[in-house]
Amino acid sequence: MNKQKLLIILAFFSIYFVWGSTYLFNKIAVSELPPLFLAAIRFSMAGILILVIAKLLKKSIKITRQQFLNSTIAGFLFLVYGNGVFVWALKYVDTGFAALLASTQPLFVLFLLRLIDGKKMQKKSIIGVGLGLLGMYLLVSQKTIATSEGMVLGIFMMLSCVLSWSYGSVFVSKADLPKNFLVSTGYQMFISSVLLIFCSLAFKEDISTIKTISYKVQMAVVFLILFGSIVAFTAFNYLLKVVSPEKVSTSAYVNPVVALFLGWYFLDEKLTNQSIIATFVLLTGVYFITSRKRIAKQKVRPSQKT
Template sequence: MNKIAVTELPAFFLAFFRFFCASILIFTIAKFSGKKLQITKRQLRNSIFVAFLFMVSGNGLFVWAIKYVDSGFAALLASTQPLFVLLLMRLIDNKRMKLKSIIGVILGIFGMYLLVSQRELVTDEDTLLGIILIFTCVIGWSYASVFVSKADLPKNHLVSTGYQMGIACVMLAIVSFFLGETWTSPLTWSTNVQWSMFLLIILGSLVAFTAFNYLLKEVSTEKVATASYVNPVVALFLGWYVLNEQLTTQSLIAAFILLIGVYFINSRNK
């Protein structure tokens, strides 16, 4: 959906509009369902930090980066998130990695190498820039995932998500303004972009991100990252089927190796 929308809309304006609409919907639902909207100073500081990593860097910058790479290729790069989550947790908690974790990391690194070493996909400096930016986003997202699991944030996950999105809107609007992006009315967008934005707001923001915040508090961070099992493969085939993006044999092999690596990481305690 991001790949379709970014063909017409500037990346940071796209992210701003998406999270602005979603935050209004979330606060409206929270208010009418009787949730308390109060937030402490510490929770506000943590929300600002998380909003930047998740939505400004992790989403706005990511959407900007996919202008230079295929959406399926970008999703496969993003599937390395569990590797970074695991490494960050080991660095932060100072724990030794078990054998299955080590095997998973090795497979993940090999899978990443297969992806980025394809000359037919990495054809110019812009593509390389997109790859670097995506990895930057993934590392930031991974750290935020680890941080949220322990941070002091509003107890209600709907309210917490609403504050993160509302704060992100301000930062995204500032970035968009300084980059000189053109803001347009939704009425001027094509039907495909309007539907893409609708799905991003309802499914990608209101539903998925609220569930993501909930799971980070209720389930181990590494298990939450198993969303990377499915998303990249779905994006890879949708990019090929809908957007006529290139689907190489090497990308398929890399996808398989990455998923096996992530499986080893998340099954290490079995």
């Protein structure tokens, strides 16, 4: 096996299993840390490390005023609202459910492209949308959800986060941002961390809890910073250069399966028959959407990763 093949295998492992496991580690972390403060810690450390890596690779980290403004907007859509609020909602929603809701991002992007650019849907896209909507209905219509305190609110907020992430995907495809992905990502993460600190203070989160967090939560935060934010994202961008976008997009329907299994195994989350059917229907819909021909011509960010 040559070096490139090995790198491709490791990169796919990262976007499949590392990103899929971030739901579990975020769930563990928010059990002791305020969600917005957690996101601020994660993205400040990751953003600084990424910019340092870019500097070591002799990449210019200078950006224009417009690029800074666009990075702020993108960071808010992706990381402040799209991720910060999503992690907050994990207090009420199981990790498997959360991952499945996040996997609907291609569906939201399709709707936004239709609404904003007036792009017509292909037959595969229409089938995918139909299956996606059916899968979401089967997922959220279960009686156990209606009777669970806070779960309906959590699901609603997560869907709004997916919408925010999807609009961010469309925005980034047209915005003036730093050409180097490390520089662009580093600025988005660092700017978002500053905004998240202000949000955390505004909502009066108890940040003093960081003094008493357990070793398990400490390790979860380290994993999210090093592997969830840096390794997996770098792997994603590497794969976009060496394999087709269609193959990279398969993470959209592998991540939920990983999250479902990990949530069931480590957190004793229940997996009903209706949830299993909903998973199959929803992910089939995502497959039809992401396998359409037009995807190779669009610059769209990956499904939401927590």
